[in-house]
Amino acid sequence: MVVTASSPSAPLIWILAGEASGDVLGARLMQALLARNPAIRFAGVGGVRMQEQGLHSLFPMRDLAVMGLVEILPRLRALSARLNEAVQDIEARRPDLVVTIDSPGFALRLLRRIAGLGIPRVHYVAPQVWAWRQKRVKEFPGLWEELLCLLPFEEEFFSRHGLLTKFVGHPVLQSGAQDGNAARFYQTHGLKEGARVLILMPGSRRSEAPRLLPVFGKMLALLQRDMPDVVPVIPVSPVVAATVARETARWPVRPVIVTEIQDKHDAFAAAGAALTKSGTSTLELALAGVPMAVTYRVNPLTAFMARRLIRVPHVAMVNLLAGRAIVPELLQEQCQPAVLAGAVRDLFENPEMAAGQKAAFRTVLEGLRGPGGMLPADAAAEAVLHLLANTAPAAQVPQSAPAGAEKAG
Incomplete structure (x- = not known):
């Protein structure tokens, strides 16, 4: 069966988190989105917190929880396989929007792989290139339609490089x-x-x-x-x-x-x-x-x-x-x-x-409060829904084509 883009009243959001902090962030975002539109459906990759909000994870989130320039080397083959699996799932499902959360080593590769599908993309938690390897910011144009950042100085930094960026406040303020x-x-x-x-x-x-x-x-x-x-x-x-x-x-x-x-x-x-x-x-x-x-x-x-x-x-x-x-x-x-x-x-x-x-x-x-005193998850949800409402739906897969037939550019 071929899955096509969702209807406006029941959008499908494909969401990915790669570690525990992203799982918490994703769960709060999902909760805020559902509060605004209970018909929203989710697919993607997440942990326990996101699964509590209704996500059926494509594969265990723990498979992505690795960091370090040297530590990641033994995991490259397994990570590559998971990346292919995520791309194929997005190709088959044709979601209305893709949200990736933090984990830039995996998430940005995924965003690049699906660039040719015409699906709007949001990256939540800015890559910390302002801290090191600042030249990498030149690689980001075309990876997402909007970047949601947690730190107040990030909006100015990324906007200066021509990237649509919105400061939504830091989620630690909602941690309790x-x-x-x-x-x-x-x-x-x-x-x-x-x-x-x-x-x-x-x-x-x-x-x-x-x-x-x-x-x-x-x-x-x-x-x-x-x-x-x-x-x-x-x-x-x-x-x-x-x-x-x-x-x-x-x-x-x-x-x-x-x-x-x-x-x-x-x-x-x-x-x-x-x-x-x-x-x-x-x-x-x-x-x-x-x-x-x-x-x-x-x-x-x-x-x-x-x-x-x-x-x-x-x-x-x-x-x-x-x-x-x-x-x-x-x-x-x-x-x-x-x-x-x-x-x-x-x-x-x-x-x-x-x-x-x-x-x-x-x-x-x-200094970490969101715009207008809004809770960070609410500000992020508003940004996601605004993009969803103001972006043309992704091109549908022809009914005669097999699922996953279109490849990312």
Whole structure:
């Protein structure tokens, strides 16, 4: 059976997310779209959150959750096969619109492959070329009809290069990270109220966590000498929960591993300090008011190449948005047990440092509100529906042609 473009009253949106953060973003977007048009149908690739909104994922999202210049090499053949599968599904279904979310390594290749189909395309979360390899922006014209960005300075950056871009606000403001209940967390996990809770966030990808967890374990061994009451808590996505449990089985202190959103936010409310990878997790912690240090470790070759390409003064998102170092960045060679242990002690025992971070967090977060005070997911949904309403429908596949017969240009 040949599937043709949907009717205006029941549009089909093909949507893709490649990692846990994109899955959350996609779910909120789907929910906002359905609130405006309950007849909208979805196809594509996503995780648990998007599936809760009605998506039947073409293949497991975890197949795409990989990062790093070196780490991706062993996965190239499998990723290429998944790319072909996604292209063929779009060719067969002929959706009214395609939305790709973050994961630029996969998403931008997909957008390029389907360029000849005449289907309007939206990319949600701007590629961070303003941070490194800025010349890559010249490759983007023709990849999408509209780019939805999360950071206020991105709209001007991409518009300057002739790309239709809209700032919709940062989704961390909808995360609920500030609404946790500390007492509930202590009770749920049988902890003594007032215990020193330390949040450890090693990353949401299977390729990230194994690099940071061994260092975190050795750091905890050092902390036990003078801070034996520290309780490590690791919020992780279900994608990496088994990996984290395996990697931490021999730690000197067994961590509390949480996978539920509410439990994570309760942990934030109970926490006195955090060690986190760079990225959106810093904004979640900032929203919850948790003092933090940022740390990260990748393959040495990846780090060497990245340092030659990075064009921004800070790696941590909160520092980048603040324009100054409000939280410590302990990266690569500084990602060592003794260094991290010292940073944790400072966070717990220096109230002036903690208060200074929290004050700076509030200023940073104020700048992430969407246009007109609209919630980010609502602003994104409005942009998607506007494009859908103002773009001619994709050319239909002739009834005599076999499904998937048209190839992307």
